[in-house]
Amino acid sequence: xxxxxxxxxxxxxxxxxxxxxxxxxxxxxxxxxxxxxxxxxxxxxxxxxxxxxxxxxxxxxxxxxxxxxxxxxxxxxxxxxxxxxxxxxxxxxxxxxxxxxxxxxxxxxxxxxxxxxxxxxxxxxxxxxxxxxxxxxxxxxxxxxxxxxxxx
Amino acid sequence: xxxxxxxxxxxxxxxxxxxxxxxxxxxxxxxxxxxxxxxxxxxxxxxxxxxxxxxxxxxxxxxxxxxxxxxxxxxxxxxxxxxxxxxxxxxxxxxxxxxxxxxxxxxxxxxxxxxxxxxxxxxxxxxxxxxxxxxxxxxxxxxxxxxxxxxxxxxxxxxxxxxxxxxxxxxxxxxxxxxxxxxxxxxxxxxxxxxxxxxxxxxxxxxxxxxxxxxxxxxxxxxxxxxxxxxxxxxxxxxxxxxxxxxxxxxxxxxxxxx
Numbered sequence: 127x128x129x130x131x132x133x134x135x136x137x138x139x140x141x142x143x144x145x146x147x148x149x150x151x152x153x154x155x156x157x158x159x160x161x162x163x164x165x166x167x168x169x170x171x172x173x174x175x176x177x178x179x180x181x182x183x184x185x186x187x188x189x190x191x192x193x194x195x196x197x198x199x200x201x202x203x204x205x206x207x208x209x210x211x212x213x214x215x216x217x218x219x220x221x222x223x224x225x226x227x228x229x230x231x232x233x234x235x236x237x238x239x240x241x242x243x244x245x246x247x248x249x250x251x252x253x254x255x256x257x258x259x260x261x262x263x264x265x266x267x268x269x270x271x272x273x274x275x276x277x278x
Numbered sequence: 279x280x281x282x283x284x285x286x287x288x289x290x291x292x293x294x295x296x297x298x299x300x301x302x303x304x305x306x307x308x309x310x311x312x313x314x315x316x317x318x319x320x321x322x323x324x325x326x327x328x329x330x331x332x333x334x335x336x337x338x339x340x341x342x343x344x345x346x347x348x349x350x351x352x353x354x355x356x357x358x359x360x361x362x363x364x365x366x367x368x369x370x371x372x373x374x375x376x377x378x379x380x381x382x383x384x385x386x387x388x389x390x391x392x393x394x395x396x397x398x399x400x401x402x403x404x405x406x407x408x409x410x411x412x413x414x415x416x417x418x419x420x421x422x423x424x425x426x427x428x429x430x431x432x433x434x435x436x437x438x439x440x441x442x443x444x445x446x447x448x449x450x451x452x453x454x455x456x457x458x459x460x461x462x463x464x465x466x467x468x469x470x471x472x473x474x475x476x477x478x479x480x481x482x483x484x485x486x487x488x489x490x491x492x493x494x495x496x497x498x499x500x501x502x503x504x505x506x507x508x509x510x511x512x513x514x515x516x517x518x519x520x521x522x523x524x525x526x527x528x529x530x531x532x533x534x535x536x537x
Binding site: 129132133135136138139140142143144145146147149150151153154155 | 319322323325326329330333369373431433434435437438440441442444463466467470471472475476480
């Protein structure tokens with residue numbers, strides 16, 4: 127085998143390896159849709175966020191418009207603060223938009239659903255959503271159900 | 279009784295001596311690495327015999343591992359009505375564990391044994407001593423290019439294995455079992471993280487590549503220069519590097535995902 131042939135084959139090998147890495151990055155991992163920097167951040171305060179995690183989706187009418195980028199606890203107001211990054215193209219949510227935490231499916235992941243309000247002023251970078259609905263905690267619902275049952 | 283104790287002590291001392299020698303050998307290899315870049319042609323020749331020639335076996339086994347994962351995962355997930363998550367099962371198990379580990383085991387069998395046999399035969403036929411006579415450092419001329427080629431090829435083989443495996447799982451899941459194609463990819467994309475999963479899998483690939491090639495070239499260089507010695511060294515390369523890969527995998531997984 128000539129040197130040239132060997133070099134060509136090695137080139138093919140390296141190209142295949144790099145192409146595989148590129149495919150893993152773009153097609154298999156979520157690198158392609160998670161590019162930080164684009165989009166604006168808003169936050170919302172919840173009494174209970176349940177199983178919400180960083181990178182959980184933020185949706186409007188079921189369409190994903192952003193992701194949760196940070197979760198912290200406000201020890202003065204005793205509630206959880208969720209920071210969301212919304213893509214730039216969705217920049218016209220009214221100030222009185224409400225945010226609720228729902229569960230996808232019976233055992234699925236939790237996500238934030240936004241419901242646009244009616245005001246003319248829109249949410250900008252750094253704004254806070256005032257109307258929120260906490261995650262449903264199954265134990266609490268069962269507890270209430272039990273209380274109702276016994277009080278009858 | 280005393281004889282048995284002496285035998286045990288002798289074996290233990292011999293083991294520690296080999297460990298020490300291999301560590302010193304590793305340092306020597308690292309020191310002579312820069313000289314490889316003076317003769318890149320040697321490196322390319324070695325990448326060809328270590329990496330390119332392993333590509334076919336890696337791709338074939340990758341596709342079969344992916345297809346088996348697809349079948350097994352489907353049977354189990356269908357019981358819970360979660361067959362749509364098949365992609366996540368296939369991709370995560372390939373990226374995190376099976377990709378690096380199986381590639382390293384195959385690599386030890388395919389390329390590691392060849393390296394040991396080649397270097398061992400060079401020593402047995404006194405080619406290495408001949409080089410030294412001609413003032414050519416065999417460390418720089420023979421060992422370093424092979425070591426670098428192995429460490430460089432492994433991560434590339436790992437990515438190829440994983441990519442082909444995911445496609446194999448896609449072929450079985452979507453092509454044969456009728457899972458929705460969009461669900462397969464979107465589930466994978468929502469659950470596999472680039473830094474947490476793929477990056478860590480690649481680190482595993484690099485570490486395994488270094489360890490397997492290190493063991494292979496050391497066993498070859500350290501062989502008893504007879505035909506029996508070469509055959510023993512070749513066996514030891516495959517056994518030791520497989521054990522090292524499996525044990526290191528546990529440690530690395532603990533560091534990356536556990537604590």
